[in-house]
Amino acid sequence: MTAAPSNPNRLRLIKLIHVARRELCMDDDIYRLMLAGMTGLDGATSSANLSVPNLLRVLEQLKQRGFKVRPNKTQKRPLADDEQSKKIRSLWLTLHDLGAVRDPSEAALVKFVLSMTKVAALQWLTATQASRVIENLKQWQQRVTRASNSHEGTV
Known part of the structure; x- marks a missing residue:
């Protein structure tokens, strides 16, 4: 056979x-x-x-008989790899390194972007929306950096 x-x-x-x-x-x-x-x-x-x-x-x-097919979690959408998405991800990880972001995961980043833009994936952001996210992250980074620099002077 x-x-x-x-x-x-x-x-x-x-x-x-x-x-x-x-x-x-x-x-x-x-x-x-x-x-x-x-x-x-x-x-x-x-x-x-x-x-x-x-x-x-x-x-x-x-x-x-009751079985429900669920999507396979391993078949995730590939990461957005355009320049703006890379910049967003880089700023997010920098904020994590500075201690401002607890969860550095892509899922946490997507949640942040969703709350800001109502768009559920970096791939779907328009250039304008991505720019807004980048600027927001840059300003957040500046605030964190200023705060940590002002605390270094006090002992």
């Missing part, structure tokens, strides 16, 4: 079905009984033996 050709979508569906089984607390016997009882699968009791359309049918059956 030869193995089915490697289809990335097929492998993704099999992984998703296994996630659904785990989240629905289905042990192996229950899962195999569900497969055996489904019409159109010709008595198959393993996802490894199923075609993509049949894998989709199994996934639909698991959804009917």
Whole structure:
């Protein structure tokens, strides 16, 4: 017997079905009984033996039993790499180094930008919005630097 050709979508569906089984607390016997009882699968009791359309049918059956597909957190949007976004990120990290920003993460930066511009990703900022964020961060940095310099003189 030869193995089915490697289809990335097929492998993704099999992984998703296994996630659904785990989240629905289905042990192996229950899962195999569900497969055996489904019409159109010709008595198959393993996802490894199923075609993509049949894998989709199994996934639909698991959804009917309460499984909810959530986006994969590892498939994040790539970082914005335009010059203004790089400058925003650089200022943010500098503010962290100065102790003004507790969380240097990209998520915290995006939250800050969202609160200021109502835009949820650096990639979506207009040049004007990005300039406004940059100026705001520069002014914040100047305030922090002035405050730390005035405290250095007092001992």
